[in-house]
Amino acid sequence: MTATLTELLDPQTVVELYAQLLGYYAAQGFPTQSWQPFGVDRTRTSAIATVLQSISAGYIPSITAGGLLSYAALLENPGWLQLLSANNYNLPVNEASFTIGNILLTNASTSPYTITAGQLIAVFGASGNRYINNTGGTLPASGTLELSFTAENAGASYNDPSSSGALTLSTPLPGVTPSNPAGDYTDVAHVGAGTGTLTLTGTPVGNHQVLVSITSTGAAGVASWSYSIDGGNYVSAGSVDNIASLGGYGIDVTLTDGGSGTSFVIGDTYLFYTPGSWITTQGANTESPVALSNRCRDRWSTLSNISTTGYYEILATTTPNVGAQVTQVIVLPDADINNKVNIVVAGPEGVLPSGTIADIQTFIDPRAIGTDFPTVLSPSELDITFAGTLTVSAAQLAAAQDAVETAMNAYANGSGINGTLRIAQVTEYVMEPAGMIDASGITINGVAANLTLGSSTTFVVGRFLAADFTWVTSG
Protein backbone atom coordinates (compact mmCIF):
# COMPACT_ATOMS: atom_id res chain seq x y z
CA MET A 1 0.00 0.00 0.00
CA THR A 2 1.38 3.38 -0.98
CA ALA A 3 0.37 6.14 1.40
CA THR A 4 -0.57 9.53 0.01
CA LEU A 5 0.99 12.71 1.31
CA THR A 6 -2.26 13.59 3.06
CA GLU A 7 -2.28 10.24 4.84
CA LEU A 8 1.30 10.69 5.96
CA LEU A 9 0.66 14.18 7.28
CA ASP A 10 -2.62 13.31 8.99
CA PRO A 11 -1.96 11.09 12.04
CA GLN A 12 -4.26 8.18 12.70
CA THR A 13 -6.18 8.08 15.95
CA VAL A 14 -5.90 5.37 18.60
CA VAL A 15 -9.41 4.23 17.78
CA GLU A 16 -8.57 3.86 14.08
CA LEU A 17 -5.42 1.90 14.81
CA TYR A 18 -7.16 -0.24 17.42
CA ALA A 19 -9.90 -1.05 14.91
CA GLN A 20 -7.30 -2.00 12.32
CA LEU A 21 -5.56 -4.31 14.79
CA LEU A 22 -8.86 -5.91 15.76
CA GLY A 23 -9.55 -6.47 12.09
CA TYR A 24 -6.27 -8.33 11.66
CA TYR A 25 -6.94 -10.40 14.80
CA ALA A 26 -10.50 -11.21 13.75
CA ALA A 27 -9.29 -12.28 10.32
CA GLN A 28 -7.02 -14.81 12.04
CA GLY A 29 -9.93 -16.16 14.11
CA PHE A 30 -9.30 -14.44 17.42
CA PRO A 31 -12.53 -13.91 19.42
CA THR A 32 -12.10 -10.14 19.56
CA GLN A 33 -15.77 -9.49 20.26
CA SER A 34 -15.47 -11.03 23.75
CA TRP A 35 -12.48 -8.99 24.94
CA GLN A 36 -13.41 -7.07 28.08
CA PRO A 37 -11.57 -4.36 29.98
CA PHE A 38 -8.63 -5.90 31.89
CA GLY A 39 -8.51 -8.75 29.41
CA VAL A 40 -4.91 -9.51 28.47
CA ASP A 41 -5.27 -9.33 24.71
CA ARG A 42 -7.46 -6.25 24.83
CA THR A 43 -4.97 -4.47 27.06
CA ARG A 44 -2.06 -5.53 24.91
CA THR A 45 -3.83 -4.37 21.73
CA SER A 46 -4.69 -1.04 23.33
CA ALA A 47 -1.07 -0.57 24.30
CA ILE A 48 0.11 -1.37 20.77
CA ALA A 49 -2.46 1.00 19.28
CA THR A 50 -1.34 3.73 21.67
CA VAL A 51 2.31 3.31 20.74
CA LEU A 52 1.48 3.23 17.04
CA GLN A 53 -0.57 6.38 17.41
CA SER A 54 2.33 8.07 19.15
CA ILE A 55 4.56 7.20 16.20
CA SER A 56 1.84 8.13 13.74
CA ALA A 57 1.32 11.53 15.32
CA GLY A 58 4.75 12.30 16.66
CA TYR A 59 7.12 11.05 14.00
CA ILE A 60 5.61 10.29 10.62
CA PRO A 61 4.06 13.74 9.92
CA SER A 62 7.23 15.49 11.09
CA ILE A 63 9.51 13.27 9.03
CA THR A 64 7.27 13.70 6.00
CA ALA A 65 6.80 17.45 6.33
CA GLY A 66 10.41 17.93 7.34
CA GLY A 67 11.54 17.15 3.82
CA LEU A 68 9.18 19.58 2.10
CA LEU A 69 9.79 23.30 2.40
CA SER A 70 6.18 24.46 2.50
CA TYR A 71 5.18 21.86 5.06
CA ALA A 72 8.29 22.03 7.21
CA ALA A 73 7.62 25.73 7.81
CA LEU A 74 4.30 24.81 9.42
CA LEU A 75 5.67 22.29 11.90
CA GLU A 76 5.58 23.16 15.56
CA ASN A 77 9.23 22.20 15.91
CA PRO A 78 11.27 24.65 13.78
CA GLY A 79 14.24 22.29 13.93
CA TRP A 80 12.95 20.31 10.95
CA LEU A 81 12.97 23.34 8.67
CA GLN A 82 16.34 24.43 10.01
CA LEU A 83 17.73 20.99 9.24
CA LEU A 84 16.27 21.09 5.75
CA SER A 85 17.57 24.59 5.05
CA ALA A 86 21.05 23.77 6.30
CA ASN A 87 21.36 20.44 4.49
CA ASN A 88 19.51 21.04 1.24
CA TYR A 89 20.01 24.77 0.73
CA ASN A 90 23.25 25.38 2.64
CA LEU A 91 21.44 28.08 4.57
CA PRO A 92 21.87 27.88 8.34
CA VAL A 93 19.10 29.60 10.26
CA ASN A 94 19.83 33.16 11.37
CA GLU A 95 20.21 32.74 15.10
CA ALA A 96 18.94 35.32 17.56
CA SER A 97 21.36 38.18 18.04
CA PHE A 98 22.18 40.52 20.88
CA THR A 99 21.41 44.21 21.03
CA ILE A 100 24.54 46.31 21.48
CA GLY A 101 24.49 50.00 22.30
CA ASN A 102 26.42 52.85 23.84
CA ILE A 103 25.69 54.03 27.35
CA LEU A 104 27.16 57.24 28.72
CA LEU A 105 28.45 57.13 32.28
CA THR A 106 28.57 60.46 34.11
CA ASN A 107 30.75 60.69 37.20
CA ALA A 108 29.70 63.34 39.72
CA SER A 109 32.21 62.21 42.31
CA THR A 110 35.79 63.35 42.76
CA SER A 111 37.15 59.83 42.33
CA PRO A 112 38.02 58.33 38.95
CA TYR A 113 37.01 54.74 38.20
CA THR A 114 38.75 52.10 36.16
CA ILE A 115 36.05 49.97 34.62
CA THR A 116 36.67 46.54 33.16
CA ALA A 117 34.55 44.73 30.60
CA GLY A 118 31.76 42.78 32.24
CA GLN A 119 31.85 44.82 35.44
CA LEU A 120 28.68 46.86 35.01
CA ILE A 121 25.05 45.91 34.55
CA ALA A 122 22.68 48.63 33.35
CA VAL A 123 18.96 48.15 33.89
CA PHE A 124 16.20 49.88 31.93
CA GLY A 125 13.39 50.67 34.35
CA ALA A 126 10.57 50.55 31.80
CA SER A 127 11.40 47.13 30.38
CA GLY A 128 13.55 45.61 33.10
CA ASN A 129 16.07 44.69 30.39
CA ARG A 130 19.67 44.35 31.57
CA TYR A 131 22.81 45.14 29.57
CA ILE A 132 26.42 44.31 30.44
CA ASN A 133 29.38 46.43 29.38
CA ASN A 134 31.61 44.76 26.79
CA THR A 135 34.31 47.42 26.82
CA GLY A 136 36.17 49.06 29.64
CA GLY A 137 37.96 52.31 30.27
CA THR A 138 38.73 55.01 32.78
CA LEU A 139 35.90 57.19 33.95
CA PRO A 140 37.56 60.41 35.12
CA ALA A 141 36.46 62.30 38.20
CA SER A 142 33.68 64.73 37.32
CA GLY A 143 33.79 63.40 33.78
CA THR A 144 32.06 61.07 31.36
CA LEU A 145 32.86 57.83 29.60
CA GLU A 146 30.89 56.13 26.84
CA LEU A 147 31.00 52.35 26.94
CA SER A 148 29.47 49.69 24.73
CA PHE A 149 26.91 47.44 26.44
CA THR A 150 25.50 44.11 25.24
CA ALA A 151 22.05 42.80 26.11
CA GLU A 152 21.96 40.07 28.71
CA ASN A 153 19.99 37.83 26.34
CA ALA A 154 19.51 37.69 22.60
CA GLY A 155 16.27 38.80 21.00
CA ALA A 156 14.30 41.71 19.66
CA SER A 157 12.76 42.49 23.03
CA TYR A 158 16.03 44.09 24.07
CA ASN A 159 15.76 47.08 21.74
CA ASP A 160 15.12 49.74 24.37
CA PRO A 161 14.50 53.33 23.30
CA SER A 162 17.10 56.06 23.37
CA SER A 163 17.16 58.62 26.17
CA SER A 164 15.37 56.23 28.48
CA GLY A 165 14.82 58.08 31.71
CA ALA A 166 14.81 55.24 34.20
CA LEU A 167 18.24 53.78 33.51
CA THR A 168 20.24 52.59 36.51
CA LEU A 169 23.26 50.48 37.37
CA SER A 170 22.56 47.33 39.35
CA THR A 171 26.29 47.27 40.03
CA PRO A 172 26.46 50.82 41.37
CA LEU A 173 29.49 53.06 41.46
CA PRO A 174 29.11 55.96 43.92
CA GLY A 175 28.34 59.17 42.06
CA VAL A 176 28.01 57.50 38.66
CA THR A 177 24.80 57.68 36.66
CA PRO A 178 24.14 56.04 33.27
CA SER A 179 22.20 57.50 30.35
CA ASN A 180 21.66 56.54 26.73
CA PRO A 181 21.27 59.75 24.74
CA ALA A 182 20.50 59.45 21.07
CA GLY A 183 22.71 62.27 19.81
CA ASP A 184 21.94 64.28 16.68
CA TYR A 185 23.39 61.70 14.29
CA THR A 186 24.27 58.05 14.08
CA ASP A 187 27.80 57.01 13.24
CA VAL A 188 28.62 57.45 9.57
CA ALA A 189 28.85 54.06 7.88
CA HIS A 190 31.39 54.15 5.08
CA VAL A 191 31.57 51.67 2.23
CA GLY A 192 34.66 51.94 0.01
CA ALA A 193 38.39 52.52 -0.01
CA GLY A 194 38.65 56.25 0.63
CA THR A 195 40.29 57.50 3.83
CA GLY A 196 38.17 60.62 4.13
CA THR A 197 35.34 61.05 6.60
CA LEU A 198 32.22 63.14 7.01
CA THR A 199 31.90 65.60 9.87
CA LEU A 200 28.31 66.26 10.82
CA THR A 201 27.13 69.39 12.60
CA GLY A 202 24.13 71.69 12.57
CA THR A 203 20.73 71.35 14.17
CA PRO A 204 18.91 68.59 12.33
CA VAL A 205 15.11 68.57 12.20
CA GLY A 206 13.03 65.40 11.88
CA ASN A 207 13.92 61.78 11.09
CA HIS A 208 16.09 61.45 8.02
CA GLN A 209 18.42 59.07 6.29
CA VAL A 210 21.25 60.57 4.26
CA LEU A 211 23.34 58.69 1.75
CA VAL A 212 26.37 60.47 0.28
CA SER A 213 27.89 59.03 -2.89
CA ILE A 214 31.29 60.07 -4.21
CA THR A 215 31.05 60.67 -7.95
CA SER A 216 34.68 61.66 -8.70
CA THR A 217 37.90 60.90 -6.84
CA GLY A 218 39.90 63.50 -4.98
CA ALA A 219 40.43 65.41 -1.77
CA ALA A 220 37.74 67.43 -0.02
CA GLY A 221 36.85 70.36 -2.24
CA VAL A 222 38.05 68.48 -5.30
CA ALA A 223 36.02 65.29 -5.21
CA SER A 224 32.48 65.56 -6.55
CA TRP A 225 29.66 64.07 -4.58
CA SER A 226 25.92 63.66 -4.50
CA TYR A 227 23.50 63.02 -1.71
CA SER A 228 20.18 61.28 -1.35
CA ILE A 229 17.78 62.03 1.47
CA ASP A 230 15.28 59.40 2.64
CA GLY A 231 15.88 57.25 -0.43
CA GLY A 232 15.01 60.03 -2.85
CA ASN A 233 16.87 60.88 -6.00
CA TYR A 234 20.50 61.91 -5.76
CA VAL A 235 21.21 65.63 -5.76
CA SER A 236 24.61 66.78 -6.97
CA ALA A 237 26.61 68.76 -4.45
CA GLY A 238 29.36 69.48 -6.97
CA SER A 239 32.89 69.51 -5.58
CA VAL A 240 32.39 71.64 -2.51
CA ASP A 241 33.83 70.44 0.77
CA ASN A 242 30.76 71.29 2.82
CA ILE A 243 27.07 72.01 2.61
CA ALA A 244 24.96 73.65 5.28
CA SER A 245 21.41 72.53 5.99
CA LEU A 246 21.31 69.64 3.59
CA GLY A 247 17.86 69.48 2.02
CA GLY A 248 16.74 72.29 4.31
CA TYR A 249 16.75 69.94 7.30
CA GLY A 250 19.51 71.62 9.30
CA ILE A 251 22.03 68.89 8.50
CA ASP A 252 25.51 70.35 7.97
CA VAL A 253 27.97 68.06 6.19
CA THR A 254 31.70 68.64 5.87
CA LEU A 255 34.08 66.40 3.94
CA THR A 256 37.25 65.86 5.95
CA ASP A 257 40.41 64.54 4.33
CA GLY A 258 42.03 61.40 5.67
CA GLY A 259 45.55 61.36 7.07
CA SER A 260 47.00 59.54 4.09
CA GLY A 261 45.97 57.95 0.81
CA THR A 262 43.11 59.10 -1.35
CA SER A 263 40.46 60.73 0.78
CA PHE A 264 37.39 60.29 -1.41
CA VAL A 265 37.13 57.59 -4.06
CA ILE A 266 34.49 57.36 -6.76
CA GLY A 267 31.78 54.90 -5.82
CA ASP A 268 32.32 55.21 -2.08
CA THR A 269 29.21 55.80 -0.01
CA TYR A 270 28.62 57.31 3.41
CA LEU A 271 25.39 56.65 5.26
CA PHE A 272 24.00 58.23 8.41
CA TYR A 273 20.70 58.94 10.13
CA THR A 274 19.33 61.72 12.19
CA PRO A 275 18.50 61.55 15.00
CA GLY A 276 21.01 59.05 16.24
CA SER A 277 20.36 56.06 18.43
CA TRP A 278 22.13 54.57 21.38
CA ILE A 279 21.83 51.19 19.62
CA THR A 280 24.69 50.19 17.36
CA THR A 281 23.53 46.61 16.70
CA GLN A 282 19.87 45.75 16.79
CA GLY A 283 18.93 42.53 18.55
CA ALA A 284 16.83 40.06 16.62
CA ASN A 285 14.90 36.91 17.34
CA THR A 286 15.78 33.60 15.77
CA GLU A 287 14.70 33.67 12.14
CA SER A 288 11.05 32.70 11.82
CA PRO A 289 10.11 29.57 9.85
CA VAL A 290 8.30 31.67 7.25
CA ALA A 291 11.34 33.90 6.73
CA LEU A 292 13.69 30.93 6.56
CA SER A 293 11.53 29.08 4.05
CA ASN A 294 11.33 32.21 1.90
CA ARG A 295 15.10 32.47 2.01
CA CYS A 296 15.39 28.86 0.89
CA ARG A 297 13.14 29.57 -2.10
CA ASP A 298 15.18 32.65 -2.93
CA ARG A 299 18.20 30.37 -3.04
CA TRP A 300 17.19 29.21 -6.51
CA SER A 301 17.68 32.70 -7.85
CA THR A 302 21.35 32.57 -6.92
CA LEU A 303 21.89 29.89 -9.55
CA SER A 304 21.01 32.31 -12.33
CA ASN A 305 22.96 35.21 -13.75
CA ILE A 306 19.71 37.08 -14.21
CA SER A 307 18.96 39.20 -11.19
CA THR A 308 15.61 38.83 -9.50
CA THR A 309 13.93 40.30 -6.47
CA GLY A 310 14.56 37.06 -4.60
CA TYR A 311 18.26 37.22 -5.37
CA TYR A 312 18.74 40.53 -3.61
CA GLU A 313 16.40 39.50 -0.79
CA ILE A 314 18.53 36.50 0.03
CA LEU A 315 21.73 38.52 -0.14
CA ALA A 316 20.33 41.02 2.34
CA THR A 317 19.06 38.41 4.76
CA THR A 318 22.14 36.22 4.49
CA THR A 319 24.75 38.93 4.98
CA PRO A 320 27.29 37.47 7.42
CA ASN A 321 26.88 38.57 11.03
CA VAL A 322 24.01 40.98 10.37
CA GLY A 323 21.53 38.94 8.32
CA ALA A 324 19.57 38.06 11.44
CA GLN A 325 18.80 41.72 11.99
CA VAL A 326 17.05 41.95 8.62
CA THR A 327 13.51 40.83 9.28
CA GLN A 328 11.90 42.93 6.56
CA VAL A 329 13.13 43.50 3.03
CA ILE A 330 11.55 44.75 -0.16
CA VAL A 331 13.33 45.07 -3.48
CA LEU A 332 12.10 47.59 -6.04
CA PRO A 333 13.62 48.95 -9.24
CA ASP A 334 14.22 52.65 -8.92
CA ALA A 335 11.57 54.82 -10.57
CA ASP A 336 14.09 57.16 -12.20
CA ILE A 337 17.41 55.36 -12.64
CA ASN A 338 16.95 52.31 -14.78
CA ASN A 339 19.73 50.12 -13.36
CA LYS A 340 19.31 51.18 -9.75
CA VAL A 341 17.79 48.54 -7.49
CA ASN A 342 16.50 49.80 -4.16
CA ILE A 343 16.89 47.21 -1.43
CA VAL A 344 14.93 48.47 1.53
CA VAL A 345 15.67 46.64 4.77
CA ALA A 346 14.46 46.96 8.32
CA GLY A 347 14.74 45.06 11.56
CA PRO A 348 12.26 43.90 14.15
CA GLU A 349 12.20 47.35 15.68
CA GLY A 350 12.27 49.30 12.42
CA VAL A 351 15.29 51.14 11.07
CA LEU A 352 18.57 49.27 11.37
CA PRO A 353 21.80 50.93 12.50
CA SER A 354 23.79 52.61 9.74
CA GLY A 355 26.67 50.18 10.30
CA THR A 356 24.37 47.27 9.55
CA ILE A 357 23.18 48.92 6.34
CA ALA A 358 26.79 49.47 5.33
CA ASP A 359 27.65 45.84 6.03
CA ILE A 360 24.80 44.69 3.80
CA GLN A 361 25.83 47.11 1.06
CA THR A 362 29.40 45.85 1.27
CA PHE A 363 28.20 42.26 0.98
CA ILE A 364 25.90 42.94 -1.96
CA ASP A 365 28.12 45.25 -4.05
CA PRO A 366 30.52 42.60 -5.39
CA ARG A 367 27.58 40.23 -6.00
CA ALA A 368 25.51 42.62 -8.11
CA ILE A 369 24.56 41.02 -11.39
CA GLY A 370 25.29 42.66 -14.73
CA THR A 371 24.86 46.40 -14.70
CA ASP A 372 22.67 46.41 -11.58
CA PHE A 373 23.33 49.24 -9.16
CA PRO A 374 21.97 47.90 -5.88
CA THR A 375 21.47 50.44 -3.14
CA VAL A 376 20.65 49.34 0.38
CA LEU A 377 18.32 51.72 2.16
CA SER A 378 16.40 52.02 5.36
CA PRO A 379 12.77 53.05 5.24
CA SER A 380 11.76 56.35 6.78
CA GLU A 381 9.87 56.11 10.03
CA LEU A 382 6.41 57.61 10.36
CA ASP A 383 5.04 58.22 13.83
CA ILE A 384 1.67 56.57 14.25
CA THR A 385 -1.04 57.86 16.59
CA PHE A 386 -4.29 56.01 17.09
CA ALA A 387 -7.35 57.79 18.44
CA GLY A 388 -11.06 57.30 18.95
CA THR A 389 -13.61 56.79 21.69
CA LEU A 390 -13.61 53.52 23.57
CA THR A 391 -16.29 52.40 26.00
CA VAL A 392 -15.31 49.92 28.65
CA SER A 393 -16.67 48.40 31.82
CA ALA A 394 -15.48 50.56 34.72
CA ALA A 395 -14.04 47.59 36.57
CA GLN A 396 -11.90 46.62 33.58
CA LEU A 397 -10.67 50.09 32.63
CA ALA A 398 -7.05 49.84 33.74
CA ALA A 399 -6.48 46.37 32.32
CA ALA A 400 -8.14 47.31 29.04
CA GLN A 401 -6.03 50.45 28.70
CA ASP A 402 -2.85 48.45 29.17
CA ALA A 403 -3.95 45.80 26.69
CA VAL A 404 -4.95 48.36 24.06
CA GLU A 405 -1.69 50.27 24.45
CA THR A 406 0.29 47.03 23.99
CA ALA A 407 -1.77 45.93 20.99
CA MET A 408 -1.49 49.30 19.26
CA ASN A 409 2.24 49.40 19.87
CA ALA A 410 2.67 45.98 18.29
CA TYR A 411 0.36 46.81 15.39
CA ALA A 412 2.10 50.06 14.46
CA ASN A 413 5.61 48.71 14.83
CA GLY A 414 4.70 45.54 12.97
CA SER A 415 3.17 47.31 9.99
CA GLY A 416 6.09 46.38 7.76
CA ILE A 417 7.80 48.43 5.08
CA ASN A 418 5.12 50.18 3.00
CA GLY A 419 2.45 48.26 4.86
CA THR A 420 -1.13 49.35 5.43
CA LEU A 421 -2.67 50.15 8.80
CA ARG A 422 -6.38 49.46 8.75
CA ILE A 423 -9.22 51.00 10.72
CA ALA A 424 -10.99 47.63 10.86
CA GLN A 425 -7.92 45.99 12.33
CA VAL A 426 -7.56 48.72 14.94
CA THR A 427 -11.22 48.29 15.85
CA GLU A 428 -10.73 44.55 16.20
CA TYR A 429 -7.69 44.97 18.42
CA VAL A 430 -9.27 47.55 20.72
CA MET A 431 -12.37 45.40 21.16
CA GLU A 432 -10.40 42.30 22.16
CA PRO A 433 -9.62 43.05 25.85
CA ALA A 434 -12.08 41.85 28.47
CA GLY A 435 -14.64 44.47 29.42
CA MET A 436 -14.61 46.36 26.11
CA ILE A 437 -18.11 47.47 25.08
CA ASP A 438 -17.78 49.77 22.10
CA ALA A 439 -15.36 51.61 19.82
CA SER A 440 -16.22 54.59 17.65
CA GLY A 441 -14.53 57.36 15.73
CA ILE A 442 -11.31 55.39 15.24
CA THR A 443 -8.63 57.37 13.43
CA ILE A 444 -5.05 56.75 12.38
CA ASN A 445 -2.95 59.90 12.46
CA GLY A 446 -6.12 61.95 12.67
CA VAL A 447 -7.85 60.42 9.66
CA ALA A 448 -10.72 57.95 9.80
CA ALA A 449 -9.33 55.86 6.94
CA ASN A 450 -6.75 53.19 6.30
CA LEU A 451 -3.20 54.49 6.19
CA THR A 452 -0.92 53.13 3.47
CA LEU A 453 2.72 53.74 4.19
CA GLY A 454 5.12 54.71 1.42
CA SER A 455 4.70 54.24 -2.31
CA SER A 456 6.62 52.82 -5.23
CA THR A 457 9.18 55.59 -4.79
CA THR A 458 9.14 56.15 -1.04
CA PHE A 459 9.75 53.62 1.69
CA VAL A 460 8.14 54.04 5.06
CA VAL A 461 7.70 51.94 8.15
CA GLY A 462 5.36 52.78 11.01
CA ARG A 463 6.54 53.63 14.50
CA PHE A 464 4.13 53.71 17.40
CA LEU A 465 3.81 57.14 18.96
CA ALA A 466 0.59 57.12 20.99
CA ALA A 467 -2.71 55.41 21.66
CA ASP A 468 -4.63 58.62 22.21
CA PHE A 469 -8.06 57.20 22.92
CA THR A 470 -10.86 58.84 24.87
CA TRP A 471 -12.07 56.33 27.43
CA VAL A 472 -15.69 56.18 28.55
CA THR A 473 -16.66 53.88 31.40
CA SER A 474 -19.97 52.10 31.75
CA GLY A 475 -21.49 50.09 34.60
Added chain:
Amino acid sequence: MATTFYGADTGCLDDLPLISTEVTDPGTLIGQRLARRLQTANGALAFINDDPDGGLDVRQYVNARVTPNFRAQMEREIQAECLKDEEVQSCTVVANFEQGVLTVTVSFTAASGPFRLTLNVRDLTVDVLLEQAA
Protein backbone atom coordinates in the same frame (compact mmCIF):
# COMPACT_ATOMS: atom_id res chain seq x y z
CA MET B 1 -28.56 -25.99 29.99
CA ALA B 2 -27.31 -23.75 27.27
CA THR B 3 -23.56 -23.08 27.14
CA THR B 4 -22.51 -19.47 27.56
CA PHE B 5 -19.62 -18.42 25.31
CA TYR B 6 -17.10 -16.16 27.03
CA GLY B 7 -14.51 -16.18 24.29
CA ALA B 8 -10.83 -16.72 24.90
CA ASP B 9 -7.92 -14.78 26.31
CA THR B 10 -4.28 -15.24 27.11
CA GLY B 11 -3.79 -16.64 30.59
CA CYS B 12 -2.26 -14.12 32.99
CA LEU B 13 -2.74 -13.39 36.68
CA ASP B 14 0.03 -10.95 37.46
CA ASP B 15 2.46 -11.62 34.62
CA LEU B 16 2.51 -13.44 31.32
CA PRO B 17 3.73 -17.05 31.71
CA LEU B 18 6.77 -18.28 29.83
CA ILE B 19 4.53 -20.40 27.68
CA SER B 20 1.48 -18.57 26.41
CA THR B 21 -1.70 -20.27 27.55
CA GLU B 22 -5.12 -19.76 26.02
CA VAL B 23 -7.87 -19.55 28.63
CA THR B 24 -11.44 -20.38 27.71
CA ASP B 25 -12.87 -21.58 31.06
CA PRO B 26 -15.49 -18.99 32.11
CA GLY B 27 -14.56 -18.85 35.77
CA THR B 28 -10.85 -18.56 34.99
CA LEU B 29 -11.44 -15.89 32.36
CA ILE B 30 -13.53 -13.71 34.62
CA GLY B 31 -11.56 -14.46 37.75
CA GLN B 32 -8.24 -13.54 36.16
CA ARG B 33 -9.75 -10.33 34.87
CA LEU B 34 -11.01 -9.45 38.33
CA ALA B 35 -7.66 -10.34 39.87
CA ARG B 36 -5.88 -7.99 37.45
CA ARG B 37 -8.53 -5.32 37.98
CA LEU B 38 -7.93 -5.49 41.74
CA GLN B 39 -4.16 -5.06 41.29
CA THR B 40 -4.34 -2.09 38.92
CA ALA B 41 -4.36 1.52 40.05
CA ASN B 42 -7.57 3.32 39.18
CA GLY B 43 -7.34 4.99 35.78
CA ALA B 44 -4.08 3.31 34.81
CA LEU B 45 -5.58 1.94 31.61
CA ALA B 46 -6.28 5.48 30.45
CA PHE B 47 -2.60 5.72 29.54
CA ILE B 48 -3.23 3.21 26.78
CA ASN B 49 -6.59 4.73 25.88
CA ASP B 50 -8.63 1.95 27.50
CA ASP B 51 -11.15 2.14 30.36
CA PRO B 52 -10.29 5.38 32.19
CA ASP B 53 -12.39 4.52 35.23
CA GLY B 54 -11.32 0.94 35.87
CA GLY B 55 -8.95 -0.48 38.46
CA LEU B 56 -8.67 -0.63 42.22
CA ASP B 57 -5.35 -1.65 43.68
CA VAL B 58 -6.20 -3.45 46.91
CA ARG B 59 -2.62 -3.05 48.16
CA GLN B 60 -3.58 0.48 49.09
CA TYR B 61 -5.59 -0.94 52.02
CA VAL B 62 -2.68 -2.76 53.62
CA ASN B 63 -1.30 -1.04 56.73
CA ALA B 64 -4.37 1.16 57.00
CA ARG B 65 -5.92 1.73 60.40
CA VAL B 66 -8.78 -0.73 60.37
CA THR B 67 -12.10 0.18 61.84
CA PRO B 68 -15.45 -1.49 61.25
CA ASN B 69 -16.48 1.42 59.06
CA PHE B 70 -13.26 1.24 57.07
CA ARG B 71 -13.66 -2.48 56.50
CA ALA B 72 -17.25 -2.01 55.29
CA GLN B 73 -16.25 0.82 53.00
CA MET B 74 -13.38 -1.21 51.57
CA GLU B 75 -15.71 -4.13 50.86
CA ARG B 76 -18.17 -1.84 49.12
CA GLU B 77 -15.44 -0.33 46.96
CA ILE B 78 -14.11 -3.74 45.93
CA GLN B 79 -17.60 -4.97 45.21
CA ALA B 80 -18.37 -1.95 43.05
CA GLU B 81 -15.15 -2.44 41.15
CA CYS B 82 -15.91 -6.09 40.47
CA LEU B 83 -19.40 -5.25 39.24
CA LYS B 84 -17.87 -3.06 36.54
CA ASP B 85 -17.03 -6.29 34.70
CA GLU B 86 -19.96 -6.85 32.36
CA GLU B 87 -19.95 -10.59 32.91
CA VAL B 88 -20.20 -10.42 36.70
CA GLN B 89 -23.87 -10.57 37.58
CA SER B 90 -23.49 -10.21 41.33
CA CYS B 91 -20.83 -10.46 43.94
CA THR B 92 -20.11 -10.24 47.64
CA VAL B 93 -16.86 -9.28 49.24
CA VAL B 94 -15.47 -10.22 52.63
CA ALA B 95 -12.23 -8.68 53.85
CA ASN B 96 -10.17 -9.80 56.85
CA PHE B 97 -6.94 -8.53 58.36
CA GLU B 98 -4.77 -11.05 60.13
CA GLN B 99 -1.11 -10.63 61.05
CA GLY B 100 -0.52 -7.94 58.49
CA VAL B 101 -2.15 -9.83 55.68
CA LEU B 102 -5.32 -8.64 54.06
CA THR B 103 -7.46 -11.44 52.74
CA VAL B 104 -10.14 -10.46 50.28
CA THR B 105 -12.65 -13.05 49.25
CA VAL B 106 -14.80 -12.21 46.27
CA SER B 107 -17.72 -14.52 45.66
CA PHE B 108 -19.21 -13.72 42.29
CA THR B 109 -21.83 -15.16 40.04
CA ALA B 110 -21.61 -15.24 36.27
CA ALA B 111 -23.99 -16.78 33.78
CA SER B 112 -22.07 -20.03 34.00
CA GLY B 113 -22.21 -20.33 37.76
CA PRO B 114 -20.77 -19.12 41.07
CA PHE B 115 -17.04 -18.67 41.65
CA ARG B 116 -14.82 -17.58 44.47
CA LEU B 117 -11.68 -15.48 44.19
CA THR B 118 -9.38 -15.08 47.15
CA LEU B 119 -6.60 -12.54 47.31
CA ASN B 120 -4.00 -12.54 50.06
CA VAL B 121 -2.54 -9.07 50.05
CA ARG B 122 0.75 -8.02 51.64
CA ASP B 123 2.59 -4.75 51.20
CA LEU B 124 3.76 -5.41 47.66
CA THR B 125 2.41 -8.77 46.67
CA VAL B 126 -0.95 -10.31 45.98
CA ASP B 127 -1.46 -14.08 45.97
CA VAL B 128 -4.53 -15.19 44.10
CA LEU B 129 -6.60 -18.31 44.48
CA LEU B 130 -9.48 -18.92 42.09
CA GLU B 131 -11.93 -21.75 42.56
CA GLN B 132 -15.39 -22.87 41.56
CA ALA B 133 -17.77 -22.20 44.42
CA ALA B 134 -19.63 -25.11 45.91
